[in-house]
Amino acid sequence: MRPLLDTVLDALRSGAAERRGPLPAGGPDAVTVHVRSTLGSVLPAHGTGDHEALRTLVHALAAGAADPAHPLCAAHLHCPPLAVATAADLAASALNPSLDSWDQAPAASAIEALLTRTLAAEFYDTPHPDALITTGGTEANQLALLLARERHGPRLTVLHGANAHHSVPRAAWLLGLPPATEIPTPSGVLDPARLADALADAPAPTLVTATAGTTAAGLIDPLPAIADLCEHHGADLHIDAAYGGLLALSPRHRDRLTGLGRAHSLTVDLHKLGWQPVAAGLLAVPDTALLAPLAHQADYLNATDDTEAGLPDLLGRSLRTTRRPDAIKIAATLRSLGRDGLARLIDRTCDLAHDLAQRLDAHPGFELHAPPTISTVLFRPTHATDGELATLRRALLHQGRAVLGRTHADGRLWLKATLLNPHTTAGDLDTLIALLEGSTHR
Numbered sequence: 001m002r003p004l005l006d007t008v009l010d011a012l013r014s015g016a017a018e019r020r021g022p023l024p025a026g027g028p029d030a031v032t033v034h035v036r037s038t039l040g041s042v043l044p045a046h047g048t049g050d051h052e053a054l055r056t057l058v059h060a061l062a063a064g065a066a067d068p069a070h071p072l073c074a075a076h077l078h079c080p081p082l083a084v085a086t087a088a089d090l091a092a093s094a095l096n097p098s099l100d101s102w103d104q105a106p107a108a109s110a111i112e113a114l115l116t117r118t119l120a121a122e123f124y125d126t127p128h129p130d131a132l133i134t135t136g137g138t139e140a141n142q143l144a145l146l147l148a149r150e151r152h153g154p155r156l157t158v159l160h161g162a163n164a165h166h167s168v169p170r171a172a173w174l175l176g177l178p179p180a181t182e183i184p185t186p187s188g189v190l191d192p193a194r195l196a197d198a199l200a201d202a203p204a205p206t207l208v209t210a211t212a213g214t215t216a217a218g219l220i221d222p223l224p225a226i227a228d229l230c231e232h233h234g235a236d237l238h239i240d241a242a243y244g245g246l247l248a249l250s251p252r253h254r255d256r257l258t259g260l261g262r263a264h265s266l267t268v269d270l271h272k273l274g275w276q277p278v279a280a281g282l283l284a285v286p287d288t289a290l291l292a293p294l295a296h297q298a299d300y301l302n303a304t305d306d307t308e309a310g311l312p313d314l315l316g317r318s319l320r321t322t323r324r325p326d327a328i329k330i331a332a333t334l335r336s337l338g339r340d341g342l343a344r345l346i347d348r349t350c351d352l353a354h355d356l357a358q359r360l361d362a363h364p365g366f367e368l369h370a371p372p373t374i375s376t377v378l379f380r381p382t383h384a385t386d387g388e389l390a391t392l393r394r395a396l397l398h399q400g401r402a403v404l405g406r407t408h409a410d411g412r413l414w415l416k417a418t419l420l421n422p423h424t425t426a427g428d429l430d431t432l433i434a435l436l437e438g439s440t441h442r
Helices: 002-019 027-039 048-065 083-095 106-123 137-152 167-175 192-201 223-233 245-249 288-294 302-309 329-364 384-397 426-440
Strands: 131-133 157-161 182-183 204-212 234-238 266-271 283-286 366-368 376-381 403-409 412-418
Touching: 002 048, 027 048, 048 223, 083 329, 106 131, 106 245, 106 266, 106 329, 131 137, 131 288, 137 167, 137 204, 137 234, 137 266, 137 283, 137 288, 157 167, 157 192, 182 192, 192 204, 192 223, 204 223, 223 234, 245 266, 245 329, 283 288, 329 366, 329 376, 329 426, 376 384, 384 403, 384 412, 384 426
Parallel strands: 157 182, 157 204, 204 234, 234 266
Antiparallel strands: 131 283, 266 283, 366 376, 376 412, 403 412
16 A cells, blocks of 8 residues: 555645645636536546546545644534544554454454543543544444333423534424424523423433533533532433533633533544544443443344353444444544643633634624634624625635534524644634725725
8 A cells, every 4th residue: 555655645746736725716617617527427438547547636635625734624513534533444444443343343342442431431430431443423323322212102392402513303203303492592501490391291201312512603502500400300311512611621611511421321422532534432421331222233244152162242342233433533533632632722722712712802893793712613703684694605615715613503604613633723814804804895
């Protein structure tokens, strides 16, 4: 692979140079035309060879990418992956272990077991915490509802705030549960008083899902009060901390997550504030026994006599059968950076968000929604209508100049900058503000 990697790295560089910005200019039609003209036939009659194929495809991919490593690509919870994690992911792809039976993944399964228990212990101070590797928050939330259903039966009532991730009510639908009950969150977070009323009216058994890091604004629900209410009403608690969960690694920010360890299950994504290549999700629980409902038997993968003879049973570690060793890149990152290195990246990212918010708040041409909780900043041009704001965002996308998100809050549309690049500089923030300022005066 060594000479092929040189070709890939050169093509990544040349593609980024052609793009010149955070994403390609011209919008969807232009990108599609460029890709089609560059690739020609996807399945040619005669092969072009490894180097030409990689040079052409990787260059086209990079030239047409929305590059999360660019400081003006800040729309989504879409992080620039660390080089060490990307390199480890390459090794995992080369060896291609599948974590559905031990004889396909001897070392990979052992590394995963060490990693998941180590990470679970960051959230739960219990004797036997455990976690499953998932493809992200959507799968983790689905597994959390599945485990609650298996504990309590198919008439489980799911309560969630309007600020919850869309995967929560979708999981209830997918699992055949009663439609999830949405609690209004006019302030952006789940109000304990509204939750108390909903719990008083909800038929038991009940699962409450709270959020630590909303997708729209990065807000954190009042977790201690919510945990108290769940305990009082005998309800289970799941916390979707896909965005905010890794704040637990930062001494400066972990207090924001007080109450996290009282949940029956937690969702955490390491392809957000953990800077991993997609996918790298986690479902953590306080005791490995809570994962027992996922047990499954297929004789060709975990024959009973093999398990009794000591071969690890991996089928109960996921609903998937064939499964990539995503633990490898995470383990490489933890070993490379250590707790203090990850904390520095987290702190730096949060500081950048506060820096941007202060600059926008001091600028007469912009209105700041609120100081950021994690690394998401909501703002809008002072005199723009919602329609003008939406048009401005799309214009920047079509021009290839900036990638910003959008969300509604307080009955209005806001631009959203989600900062996940710790290498962003103060000069980059000034560039973004100047770009927006210039665009609003056209």
